[in-house]
Amino acid sequence: MNFITKNLLSLRVKIKACEQKFHRRPDSISLLAVSKSQSIEKIQEAIASGQKSFGENYLQEALPKIEALKDQQMEWHFIGSIQRNKTRKIAEHFDWVQSVTDQQMAKRLNDQRPEHLPPLNICLEINISHEQTKSGIDEEEAFALAAFCETLPRLKLRGLMAIPAPKPTFDEQRIEMRKLTALFTKMIEKGFKLDTLSMGMSQDWEAAIAEGATMIRLGTAIFGVRN
Ligand SMILES: *Cc1c(COP(=O)(O)O)cnc(C)c1O
Numbered sequence: 389m390n391f392i393t394k395n396l397l398s399l400r401v402k403i404k405a406c407e408q409k410f411h412r413r414p415d416s417i418s419l420l421a422v423s424k425s426q427s428i429e430k431i432q433e434a435i436a437s438g439q440k441s442f443g444e445n446y447l448q449e450a451l452p453k454i455e456a457l458k459d460q461q462m463e464w465h466f467i468g469s470i471q472r473n474k475t476r477k478i479a480e481h482f483d484w485v486q487s488v489t490d491q492q493m494a495k496r497l498n499d500q501r502p503e504h505l506p507p508l509n510i511c512l513e514i515n516i517s518h519e520q521t522k523s524g525i526d527e528e529e530a531f532a533l534a535a536f537c538e539t540l541p542r543l544k545l546r547g548l549m550a551i552p553a554p555k556p557t558f559d560e561q562r563i564e565m566r567k568l569t570a571l572f573t574k575m576i577e578k579g580f581k582l583d584t585l586s587m588g589m590s591q592d593w594e595a596a597i598a599e600g601a602t603m604i605r606l607g608t609a610i611f612g613v614r615n
Pocket of ligand 1: 422424445467468551589590591605606607608609
């Protein structure tokens with residue numbers, strides 16, 4: 389059995405155990421395989437092991453992969469920061485964009501989403517740990533941006549995404565995750581119809597599940613360390 393298959397099988401078992409441990413509904417966590425810097429062959433190994441959704445950060449790198457694998461009907465998520473001149477290709481080739489951070493970007497994605505495709509699923513990226521170096525909006529800005537996105541017919545607002553600051557212990561990781569869950573809950577209370585809370589990476593996904601993540605995004609844990 390190859391390395392990627394082995395990792396995916398063992399992760400699925402661990403995710404299940406984690407769902408049980410933290411009283412989450414069975415199968416309520418989806419696993420996004422983050423395939424940035426991974427070859428098409430490696431992605432194919434993951435597909436052969438039953439993986440169906442992949443996340444990419446860089447448009448130029450992603451397009452040839454999406455093209456090469458287009459017969460396999462995978463779901464592609466854009467999770468990187470978005471340059472203004474890249475929105476058209478993103479709107480044309482991805483199923484999800486998890487890194488929406490402003491109205492102009494949302495409007496462009498909406499206007500550029502091809503008619504023959506379903507509305508583009510989006511998440512707002514929140515800078516939950518308020519780090520200078522990270523993209524994403526502050527919590528208070530999320531309500532206005534979400535309201536704006538809901539007026540755009542070619543976008544479907546699904547939820548929130550964040551990259552919480554890395555913390556060394558499980559308990560500290562949970563505290564970071566909890567901030568995003570609090571915002572998610574508050575937005576649902578205000579009437580936004582959100583079903584996706586995308587948080588948790590290879591180092592902190594268990595804390596994310598403990599705090600209510602519905603989607604975890606794993607790269608290293610599936611494919612090994614990136615070059
Ligand atoms: C790279 C990346 C991941 C995956 O990171 P790992 O630590 O390798 O699991 C998840 N989310 C985003 C936004 C990323 O850029």
